Amino acid sequence: MEVTQLAVDQIIKAFLFILFAFFSVFLTLALFFYFSRKKIVKIAVEKKNQEIHYQKEILQSVIQTQEDERMRIAQDLHDDISSKLNIVSLNTHLLKTPNLSESEYNEIIDNVVNLTAKALENSRRIAHDLLPPVFEKFGLHAAIEELVNEFSSAKNVQVKYTNSLDFSYLEVNYQLHIFRILQELLNNSIRHGKASEISINFVENNSKNTCFYSDNGVGFDMKSTNKKRGIGMQNIDSRVNFLGGKINIHSEINKGVQIDFNF
Ligand SMILES: Nc1ncnc2c1ncn2[C@@H]1O[C@H](COP(=O)(O)OP(=O)(O)OP(=O)(O)O)[C@@H](O)[C@H]1O
Ligand SMILES: [Mg+2]
Secondary structure (H helix, E strand, O other), X not given: XXXXXXXXXXXXXXXXXXXXXXXXXXXHHHHHHHHHHHHHHHHHHHHHHHHHHHHHHHHHHHHHHHHHHHHHHHHHHHHHXXXXXXXXXXXXXXXXXXXXXXXXXXXXXXXXXXXXXXXXXXXXXXXXXXOOHHHHHXXXXXXHHHHHHHHHHHOOOEEEEEEOOOOOOOOHHHHHHHXXXXXXXXXXXXXXXXXXXXXXXXXXXXXXXXXXXXXXXXXXXXXXXXXXXXHHHHHHXXXXXXXXXOEEEEEOOOOOEEEEEEO
């Protein structure tokens, strides 16, 4: 009888022990999942915050570029058009002066003709800077060819451009972003890199439209430049972002710059 009672006690003890062990394991697992979930949520929130911060930076640089563009156009209009039309206006008023000699009359007319010709030429240049006419008429490929030729002839640099993509199916907006990216890259290669050779190559890479860009200039230190990225590179970032693509930038001092972006 006593032996049976002892066995029952032991079974109960063992049962309680197993129950306790189960409970401990359950509690540990529950705590583990609770905290790891909290950590995952925290990481996700941090990532989202970073994304928002990045979007804000992009927006800021877009606004900044717009303002810079406006200021540049305003200056161009003021210096190259308004000031000339002002003098044209003054000269035409002078024509009303009574008793003008023939030579005075001719001088005024010459002034008016010259100044209007200059104002016309400047207004063409301003319009060209805003949107090259070749772009509207013949699309991105022709516009890049023209850009490359302009750089090659004016800036003492050899620019090699090859393209195996068809841009015609791209929205004009997209084409314009790609054009502006190349303008900035070329300007940087000349201004900062002092490059003598530049290569631009559009190909399909991993079934994505990709542009490979490189120069043989002085390059830059990626670590220090990342901190002082100018508006130019930020704009490129936001344009590539708009194109739904990714950009890779690589450079080392004295080893030029290698950049690729897809869209
Ligand atoms: N091709 C290049 N060769 C050498 N350094 C370069 C090149 N491209 C960019 N850099 C470096 O990266 C920096 C940032 O370039 P970014 O275009 O953003 O600004 P920026 O050209 O100085 O000014 P901006 O806002 O007028 O473009 C440059 O100041 C330069 O130091
Ligand atoms: Mg720049």
